[in-house]
Amino acid sequence: MSDFRQSRAAPFPRPRSASRRGVIGWTLGWIVRLVLGFVLISVLMVVVYRFVPPPITLTMIGDALGGHGIDKTWRPLSDIDRNMPRAAIAGEDSRFCTHHGFDFIAIETAMVRNARGGRIRGGSTISQQTAKNVFLIQGGGYPRKALEAYFTVLIETIWGKRRIMEVYLNVAETGIGTYGVDAAAHRYFGHDASRLSPDEAGRIAAVLPLPKKRAAVAPRGFTRRHGNTIARRVGVVRNDGLDACLR
Structure with a gap:
């Protein structure tokens, strides 16, 4: 009985395709953040150098x-x-x-x-x-x-x-x-x-x-x-x- 309960509690392995999609999504998210950060910083620098x-x-x-x-x-x-x-x-x-x-x-x-x-x-x-x-x-x-x-x-x-x-x-x-x-x-x-x-x-x-x-x-x-x-x-x-x- 204990063996049966233990087997039911064991998690199913995560599908490899789902794991790959998670990595891609995380990577794309960081790329978007970096691009937006670069645009923000570059525009700010140009605005500052307009006067300084x-x-x-x-x-x-x-x-x-x-x-x-x-x-x-x-x-x-x-x-x-x-x-x-x-x-x-x-x-x-x-x-x-x-x-x-x-x-x-x-x-x-x-x-x-x-x-x-x-x-x-x-x-x-x-x-x-x-x-x-x-x-x-x-x-x-x-x-x-x-x-x-x-x-x-x-x-x-x-x-x-x-x-x-x-x-x-x-x-x-x-x-x-x-x-x-x-x-x-x-x-x-x-x-x-x-x-x-x-x-x-x-x-x-x-x-x-x-x-x-x-x-x-x-x-x-x-x-x-x-x-x-x-x-x-x-x-x-x-x-x-x-x-x-x-x-």
Whole structure:
């Protein structure tokens, strides 16, 4: 009799399929929580940086860990010579004021040029570069590109063009251990960014794509030619109102 009662009290084994569904449900639940948490934190960071200067970036941390000092000074866009944002537009993103974060014409043009060989060109806008500089690492391949697109949409929506340009000119790497155009102006020309000639602004803008390999002082080769071209285009940006969104 006791054996019969003991056999009736023994639990039935849980079906393997039910156990598998439980694990999948638990995993999906955590994935949803992580995604929602990431979205919440990222939106909160973008909102905060709409008003507060980003204190540090992952690129700056990498420089510090690599033994380089970090030279940076935040300067409001209103205190930066207008030649500098015009040079950035001339050299990096001529349709900055008209696109919504992505310049598909530039992307298509870059793809055609790269397919033909020669110097590799990108189609990233100032908005995309700002998103990468503030929130992400420099490498990372396609996953980083996806996150870059996500943050680009956020800053275009929450910050607007003027704030994007202000942050870009303050966090972009302008030399080894040097960040922002004010630190660059002090390093290369011995004065702050409140006064920059078209030539000086053009040289800084020419350094931006490869700040660890290009020099703004006594530039040579492509850097010198590119800087001179940008300096000439500063007047075009002004006359054609290509910087109208910054007024």
